[in-house]
Amino acid sequence: MMNDFTKSFFSRSFGLFLTNYRPAFLFIILLAASSAAQQKRVMTGSAAKVGTPANLKVAPDIEQRLAKFRRVQMPFRTTGLTIREQQLVRKLVEACGYLESIYWRQTDPEGLTLYQSLLPSHNQRDVELRRYLWINASRFDLLDQDKPFVGADPMPPGRGYYPASLTRDQVEQFVQEHPDQKAAIYNQFTILRWHSGKLEAVPYNIAFRAFLEPAAKALRAAAELSDDAGFAKFLRLRADALLSDDYFASDLAWLDLKNPKFDIIFAPYETYLDGLLGVKGSYGAAVMIRNDRESKKLELFQQYVPQIQDALPLAAEDRPSKHGLETPMEVMDALFRAGDLTHGYQAVADNLPNDPRVHEQKGSKKLFFKNFMDARVNHIVLPVARKLMEPNQAAKVSGEGYLQSTIMHEICHGLGPAYARTAAGKVDIREAIGPAFSGLEEAKADVTGMFALKWLIDHDALPKEKLEEYYASYVGGIFRTVRFGTAEAHGQAEMMEFNYLSQRGAITRNASGKYAINYEKMPGALADLAKELLETEATGDRARAENWFKKYSAMPEDLKTSLKAASDVPVDIDPVFSFAEKVK
16 A cells, blocks of 8 residues: 555656656656756757657767777576576576666666667667667766766766755755654665655665566566575565565575575665765676586685684774674676676676675675676786786786685675774764765775785785785786776776875886886785775774875876777676666
C-alpha cells in the first residue's frame, strides 16, 4: 500500500520510467519534465527524431575520443559447462540488465534518453556518439574532467542522486535544522528530492522498484539453477536485499561462500559518482567464473593479512584486529559486467563489501578479474611504461608485478581504520571525509599496498629480488592511471602519489623526458605517505584530506609533455561481451 509521499514520488518520477518504451516524441516530454524538476537546466538541442538533431551541440572529435579505448573481446566460453550451468549464467546476466537500467538513471537520465533515441540510427556520426555515450554512461567525458561532450550543461556534482541545483551547504544546513532526517539524508541507499519545500530521502527500493522487482525475480530463478547450496542461499538473500535496501545478511552469506565456481557482484556498493556528499551508492554487477589455478596462488597472502594490519604506521587504537577474520580471495574471469563495473574506468579487481559492520564481523572479499587484468597489462600498462620510463626500469614492469601490487591494493582496502574517530564519536569514514573520500581511499589502498609488499619481502614471504620489479610495476601503473585525469578517483589518487613521490625524490625525470625510480628512497617515502593517509581516515579530518589533495592535485607540465609520447596507446579497454548490451 503506497503512502501519500510514495504516490507523489511515483507521479513525479513516472516520466523517467516511461523510457522503457522509447517512442521518439518522449524525449521532448522527458526533457521538459527533467528541466522543470531541475530548475530549467536544459540540454542543448533535442533528440525528438531518430538520430542526432542538427542543432545538438556535439564535440567534433568523438572519433578521436573513441580511439582512446581499445575494444577487447571478453567471450563466454561454454566448454566444460553443463546446460544447467549455462542457463544459470544467462539468468544472472538477465538480472544484471536491470541494474544497468538503474545505473543510467543515477549517472545521467537525460543522457540515457539521448542514447536510446540514437539506437535505430545507422548514421556514422550517431553510431560514434552512441558508443561514446555508452562508454561514459552519460554526456560527460571521464577523460576530460567530466566536461560535456554533447550538450552544453555542466555535470551536476550530485548526478541523478540529488536535485541539480542542490549544494552541500544546503544539505548540511537542512540536517542541522532537521537532525531527525540526517540518517535518511546520508543513507547510502536513498536519493534526495525537494517536496513541498523540504528535502526528502527516497529509498532506492521505492525509487527503482520497477527494475528491482524483476532483478530479484531473476536472482531467485538463478538460485533454482545453482547446484551450490551456499550460492543459492546468497542469491535468495540478495534478492530480498534489493527490495529492502538491507544488504547486511546477504553480505555475510556472500563472504561465507567457499571457493564458488560461479559468483556475482550485485549491489549499489561504490560511491564514486556522488560528488556532492560522497555517500550515495551506484549499482554495479558482474557475473564471474572461478579460475582455480590462479586462485590457489592467493593462499600466501591470506595468511599474512592480520600481521600486515598490525604493522601499519597507525596508532593501535585505529587498527582493529584482523586476527580470526576470514579474507576470501578469488581470481575470476568476468563473463559479463553492468552498471558501474562496465562504464568508464575498467576495474581489474575489487574489495567488497564496503560496509564497516561487515569488515568488523567477517572482513571482506577480494576479487581479481583475470581477463580484465590481462587486457590492461598487455594493451596499456606495458606499452605506456616503455614510452615513459627509462628502458632498464621499463623492462622490469611485468604482469606478475602489476598483479602483486593489485592484490595488495585490494587487501589494503580492508585494512586500516574501520571508522573515523571524531569529536562527535565513531563516524563512518565515508561520511566524515565527504566527496574526497573516494580518492583518499584509493590512494590509501595503493600506498599501504606497496608498504605491505615491502613488509612481506622483509619477512621472507616474497623473494627480495622481486622488490624492484614491484616498484617498477607500481610506477608503470601510475603512468597508466593519471591519464584519466583528476575527475576520476583513481586518477586523482595516483596523481597525488606521483607528485608526492617526485617531491621526495623517489621518482625523477631525466633530460630526455623519461622517468626513473630511486629504489633507495621509495620505501621511506611510501611509508610516510601511508601514515599520512591512514591518519586522515582515522581522524575523519575532511579539511586535512581536501588540503592534501589540493596540494598535490595538479599535473606537472613536464608530465603532460612526457605523456604525449604515449598518445597512441589506449587509455583503457572497452570490453565486448558475448551478451547483448541492453538498457531500458
